[in-house]
Each structure stands twice: as C-alpha cells, then as structure tokens.
Amino acid sequence: MSPSRPLHTVLAASLLGAGITLVSAAPSPAVPVAPTPQVVTFDHTGSNQSWTVPDGVIEATFDLYGAQGGGEGNGGLGGRATATLSLIPGDVITIVVGGAGEHPGIPSSFNGGGDGWHSGGGASDVRIGGLGLADRVLVAGGGGGAASLCFGPDNWGGNGGETGEDGASGSPCTGTPGGGATADAGGQNSTDNTLDGLAGQGGGRDSEAGMVSSSGGGGGWYGGAGAISAAAGGGSSHGPAGTLFETGVRSAQGQVTVTFTPSEKLTVSRVGAGSVTSAPAGIDCGTRCTAMFDQNTDVTLTATPASGATFSGWSGDCSGTGPCTMRLDEARAVTATFAAIVQQGTPEDPAPALSEVRVKPGKFTSDRRTKVTLRWRVSEAVDVRVRLRQVCQGEVCGRYDAVRGTAPTGAGSYRLRRDLNPAKLRPGRYRLTLVAIDTVGQRDRERVHFRVRR
Structure with a gap:
C-alpha cells in the first residue's frame, strides 16, 4: 500500500459513521426574473381619489400632469412634475387630478382653476397624511385661461410649470395679462390685485356675474393670476429635491400615474x-x-x-x-x-483523543473468508497510521506493512485486507498500533491485540 494513500480509497468508502457526503455538480443557476413594475393611472373624475400602498411597496414614482386652461384650444398647457416618494405599506394616499378649464358659464375648474369665462386648468397633486393644502407633497400646475372675446394667435393662457408662465395677450385684447405663479407666491395682476393667485388657487372672476371677458389663472402650489379682457397666468408646481419639472406639456384634463415595483x-x-x-x-x-x-x-x-x-x-x-x-x-x-479561531497547540486545542479502539473479532482463523475490522473513535479530524506486529513471547517476531491515511472526527473503521490481509497472517498473537496525528503534530496512540488461530 502506498504510504500517502487515504484510508477511504483503500476501504472503498468503508469508514462507517464518518459522515462522508458526496457532492454533486452544482445545478445551473436559474435565469433571473426581472422585477415587473406595476402602473396605476388616475384620470380626472371631479373628486378626490385614493390609493392604498400595497404590502411590500416602500417607494413609488408619481408622474403628475396639471390640466389645460380654458379657451377653445388657446388655454395654457398643464405642467408636469415627476418624483419618487418614500412610502409606508398600508398608508392611504390622496390623489387629486385637475380638471380642464371650461367656458362659458362654468365656474372654477376642479382643484384650483380660477373662475372666468375661460377658467384656469386645475392642478394635479398628491397628498399624504391629510386632505388639506398643507398635506400636498407633489404638485403639477395647471394652465391659465385664454383671453375671451378677443381671440387671436397671440392670446394664450400662461403654461403651468415649476414657475407658471404669464398670460400672453395682444391685440385686440386691451386688458392686463395675469402673471404666472412662482414657487412661493401667487401670480399677480398689476392692474387689479383682486385677480391675484393664492396658495392652491388661481385668481379670476365669476363668469356667471356677467364677466364674459374674464379668464382664470391656473391652479397649482400657487395659482396664476386671472385677467379681464386678457389671458391668465399659469400655476406653479412643487415637489421634493430631485423632482423633475416640465412646463406646458399637457392638454385637456390632468392625469396622475403611480409606478411601483413590489x-x-x-x-x-x-x-x-x-x-x-x-x-x-x-x-x-x-x-x-x-x-x-x-x-x-x-x-x-x-x-x-x-x-x-x-x-x-x-x-x-x-x-x-x-x-x-x-x-x-x-x-x-x-x-x-x-x-x-482556536490557536492550535494551546490549552484551547488539546491533542487528539483516540477511544473505543478494538479489532473485531478478537480471535479468528486465517483464511480467505475471514473479515476483520479495526474500529475507533477520534475527537478531531486527523492523519492516522496503522502498524501491525506479530509478538512471540513478548518480542516482535514479524512485521507487516504500515497503513497511512486520514480519518474525520467521530467513529471510523478499517477492514484488514490487502496489505494487512488476515488470510496471509501466520497463526499467533498480534499487536496493532493506531496513531492519530493532528495538523500541528499532536498525537495519541492506542494498542490492541488479537489472535490468529490455526
């Protein structure tokens, strides 16, 4: 037997109770499944809507469009605000979608569009924690209403945006256009400050009171200013740091989409x-x-x-x-x-301990049918050596090749065969020595005897 040959190769996996595990080839990894974003769309309904944050959703991207101002196509376009917001599963989020400006005889548009013969477009917003204006966390401003009774290519309501645009009025309109709202103030009308925009509300006049030449400012974080015989200003948008704002991108009604991945x-x-x-x-x-x-x-x-x-x-x-x-x-x-890590060779790392070493059977007849097994228990994984000597009247009278190999922690066994073939042993008394050696050279040794009969 080669001195370097592991015991388990000699034994053909006959180490009993040693906990040997055969490891098969790893299976091919599964193809990753791309996360599937989900989209919820909220269109204009004329009332507040709500969305409950699903389980497993901790953030979502909200894409808001403000509504267009009234004016038979000349109303200012709504702005856009897009942001990703942190959420808590189970929370109820209020979604408010702005209504497009109307004409004639219709008062303010839903969510802040100013009154007028051509009313301003309403803002779209998201509210968390309540229903008031102070609970808005993201807003897309609405467009201002166009000048009434004096249509022309230069008479457009101001667009909604991060900062609302001023109304654009020219001949034959004679009034003062409404100013666009800013991030911290409503739009102003330099001729009549009663038409100025306010927080969340565009300025204007009640068209049912005979003000057929009035136009309403767009709703927003702040509303645009209204105008008489001129175009109104657009509302401003609002959002947390990192919000993407666009000016004048939405015609007709507002809209809100929520995109999230569980x-x-x-x-x-x-x-x-x-x-x-x-x-x-x-x-x-x-x-x-x-x-x-x-x-x-x-x-x-x-x-x-x-x-x-x-x-x-x-x-x-x-x-x-x-x-x-x-x-x-x-x-x-x-x-x-x-x-x-236990430092080897210290009291925390004692020498290996052999126990329960025995040869079974302890007496046997030497022939080809004889099956003899050495058994042991060891306290840690070790290199092992098996030496066999025949003893005659207390003296060594025959030597047989040593076997070397490895043994794991726990119970182990080795069947005497091949180099230590019982069929080749002469009758007499034998001494078998088992030596266990750990990685730093510490060792334990046990001797057992057995007898071969004629």
Missing part, C-alpha cells in the same frame, strides 16, 4: 464576530442588517469574518460556507455564524 424584506442576523454585505447593495451588517429589495431580485450575501474569527456557515434561508445567493420571491431571513 419589494421583499431580507433580514440578516449574525452570531460571532464578522460582517455581511450584499450585492446589489442594501445589506451592510454590522450596521444595516435589514433591507428591502425589488421582488424577484437575486441577492448575493458575502460573509467576512473579523480578525481572529472564521466563518462557520449560513443557516435559515441559506446553507453552506460559500457566498449565499437567493431570489427574493418572498421575505427571507438568514443567519451568519462566525467562530473564534
């Missing part, structure tokens, strides 16, 4: 000293051990032991000691376990 929660726990990070980013545990990821995202966790520690493995929704890759088609939780 997400799933990943929770990481640690035992021992080490950290866990994720790709894509989100988990950095130590500090951040819980994160939400888009549903069906493939996330890979990597465990890094601290100095003086080693990574023992995953439990929960992962196993093994390599990188943990999982698909978040549902909420997942994993635990990373780290163990302190």
Whole structure:
C-alpha cells in the first residue's frame, strides 16, 4: 500500500459513521426574473381619489400632469412634475387630478382653476397624511385661461410649470395679462390685485356675474393670476429635491400615474464576530442588517469574518460556507455564524483523543473468508497510521506493512485486507498500533491485540 494513500480509497468508502457526503455538480443557476413594475393611472373624475400602498411597496414614482386652461384650444398647457416618494405599506394616499378649464358659464375648474369665462386648468397633486393644502407633497400646475372675446394667435393662457408662465395677450385684447405663479407666491395682476393667485388657487372672476371677458389663472402650489379682457397666468408646481419639472406639456384634463415595483424584506442576523454585505447593495451588517429589495431580485450575501474569527456557515434561508445567493420571491431571513479561531497547540486545542479502539473479532482463523475490522473513535479530524506486529513471547517476531491515511472526527473503521490481509497472517498473537496525528503534530496512540488461530 502506498504510504500517502487515504484510508477511504483503500476501504472503498468503508469508514462507517464518518459522515462522508458526496457532492454533486452544482445545478445551473436559474435565469433571473426581472422585477415587473406595476402602473396605476388616475384620470380626472371631479373628486378626490385614493390609493392604498400595497404590502411590500416602500417607494413609488408619481408622474403628475396639471390640466389645460380654458379657451377653445388657446388655454395654457398643464405642467408636469415627476418624483419618487418614500412610502409606508398600508398608508392611504390622496390623489387629486385637475380638471380642464371650461367656458362659458362654468365656474372654477376642479382643484384650483380660477373662475372666468375661460377658467384656469386645475392642478394635479398628491397628498399624504391629510386632505388639506398643507398635506400636498407633489404638485403639477395647471394652465391659465385664454383671453375671451378677443381671440387671436397671440392670446394664450400662461403654461403651468415649476414657475407658471404669464398670460400672453395682444391685440385686440386691451386688458392686463395675469402673471404666472412662482414657487412661493401667487401670480399677480398689476392692474387689479383682486385677480391675484393664492396658495392652491388661481385668481379670476365669476363668469356667471356677467364677466364674459374674464379668464382664470391656473391652479397649482400657487395659482396664476386671472385677467379681464386678457389671458391668465399659469400655476406653479412643487415637489421634493430631485423632482423633475416640465412646463406646458399637457392638454385637456390632468392625469396622475403611480409606478411601483413590489419589494421583499431580507433580514440578516449574525452570531460571532464578522460582517455581511450584499450585492446589489442594501445589506451592510454590522450596521444595516435589514433591507428591502425589488421582488424577484437575486441577492448575493458575502460573509467576512473579523480578525481572529472564521466563518462557520449560513443557516435559515441559506446553507453552506460559500457566498449565499437567493431570489427574493418572498421575505427571507438568514443567519451568519462566525467562530473564534482556536490557536492550535494551546490549552484551547488539546491533542487528539483516540477511544473505543478494538479489532473485531478478537480471535479468528486465517483464511480467505475471514473479515476483520479495526474500529475507533477520534475527537478531531486527523492523519492516522496503522502498524501491525506479530509478538512471540513478548518480542516482535514479524512485521507487516504500515497503513497511512486520514480519518474525520467521530467513529471510523478499517477492514484488514490487502496489505494487512488476515488470510496471509501466520497463526499467533498480534499487536496493532493506531496513531492519530493532528495538523500541528499532536498525537495519541492506542494498542490492541488479537489472535490468529490455526
């Protein structure tokens, strides 16, 4: 037998109770499933609408369009505001979609369009936590109404935008156009400040009171100013940092769309000293051990032991000691376990301990049908050596080749055959020595005897 040959190759996997596991080739990874965004569209209804944040949704992109001002095609166009907002599942969000400006005899348009023979377009907005103007978190301004009774190519209502545009009025209109609203004030009419816009409301006059030449300002964060015998100003938009604003992009009624991707929660726990990070980013545990990821995202966790520690493995929704890759088609939780490194050769790392060493049967007849097994138990994984000597009257009188190999922790066995073939042993008394050696050279040794009969 070659001295370097592992025992299990000699035994043909006859190490009993050793916990040997055959590892098959890893299956091909599944093709990632791209997250599917969902879109909810809110059109103008003339009343407030609501949307309940679904489970697993922590943010959504809101795309708002303000409505166009009245004026038979000459009303100012509504503005646009697009932003991604953080959300809490289960919260009820109020959606208000602005109504287009009307003519004649119709008062203000829904959601802030100013009164007028040509009323201003209403704003579209999102409200969180309440129904008041102060609860608006995102607003797209509406367009101002066009000049009435004096149509012409230069008589347009002001467009809604981040800053509303002034009404554009020319001959034959003789009035003063309404100014567009700004981020912090309503639009102004320099001739008649009773037509100025206010927070959330465009200025104007009641067309039913005979003001057939009036035009209403667009609704918005602040409303545009109305005008008499001139075009009105557009309303202003509003949103958090990072909001994308566009000016004058929407004709007719306003609209709001909500786009979101359901997400799933990943929770990481640690035992021992080490950290866990994720790709894509989100988990950095130590500090951040819980994160939400888009549903069906493939996330890979990597465990890094601290100095003086080693990574023992995953439990929960992962196993093994390599990188943990999982698909978040549902909420997942994993635990990373780290163990302190024991310095070998110290009191914390005792020498290997052999026990329960025996040869079965202890007496046998030497022939080809004889099956003899050496059994043992060892406290840790070791290299092992088996030496066989025949003893005559207390002295060695015969030597047989030594066997070398490896043995894992726990119970093991070795069937005497080939180099130590019982059929080749002469009758007499034998001494078998089993030596266990760990990685730093610490060892234990046990001797057992058996007898071969004639």
